[in-house]
Amino acid sequence: MSKIMMGPQTLIYPMPTVLVGANVNGKPNFMTVAWCGIANGEPPMTSIAIRHSRYTIRGIRQNLTFSVNIPSTNMVRETDYCGLITGSEVNKVDVCRFKVFYGKLGSAPLIEQCPINLECKVMHMLDLGSHSLVIGRIEESHVSESCLTDGKPDVNKIQPFTYIRAPAEQYQALGEVIAKAFSIGKELKAR
């Protein structure tokens, strides 16, 4: 198999598509983020990379809290919109008709229409170059009751989606289950 060197690039697939929320000057605002990961297990933490110039990061600095909201495929229009425009110019909550609520932290705005909402407290902010890596401790999770099966979050009901950059910039749903985890590998163990 021949390989082509393409220089330093962030070629990691697939990335999630989430809406990050913060109160900026006291008003809820949301931005679309694909560069969102899980940073720690106990205690649970997330990391999000945000360009320094973004409006939302002002709110994160003001309150030291933020939210991660997982949209469903039926929210792809609103999700894309929140990545197209800045909250300094429009009230995205109004345009997208988001129903905003607050939880335990009081200052991290949450979107009711998103099946999963995480309230986060800032632990670290690392200036890595073009972006700040914001590491937040997840203080509370809110899950839509309609997305639970036997009391557990069910990905088939949540219907999250991914952001893909090439061959075209697009959002893709999840596809077929290809294998059970912590299971199919045992076939190799035996050989």
Place this chain on the structure above:
Amino acid sequence: MSKIMMGPQTLIYPMPTVLVGANVNGKPNFMTVAWCGIANGEPPMTSIAIRHSRYTIRGIRQNLTFSVNIPSTNMVRETDYCGLITGSEVNKVDVCRFKVFYGKLGSAPLIEQCPINLECKVMHMLDLGSHSLVIGRIEESHVSESCLTDGKPDVNKIQPFTYIRAPAEQYQALGEVIAKAFSIGKELKAR
């Protein structure tokens, strides 16, 4: 829509499934990681969360380099295997029949069968609790020639997959394209 509070949980969907490589005591080893994200744009950086006790992290500390390899769906058995067993007990490269090569850094082992290989240099290691968050600068990207379309990495050829925890621990392929990014949101802008 009624919400259930579920306490602090890492409910971020979907997560990628990648193979992280390092030379441990001079020998290549790979572990499966879902908690892998993009941490910065310019320069390109990745972050991976690794439990302190993992064998692979020893190699990352020894060389201050590591690799991120994106497996295709046809490698799901090997990928799962690398998350089931520790490199302190078996030679995973032999069991999985990985063809290992090295690039620019010389000490970050890369898997030829994976369509994408990123060579990374450690910038930061943050002890966040159960895990270390390893932030690496991507120094070079290698892409299998067969996975390019018009000279660009093509997700339809790369065929990456996601790791899902609930309702069952499973790997899922990518599904249908639901919308063009930086485009469908414009419909809202106009309204």
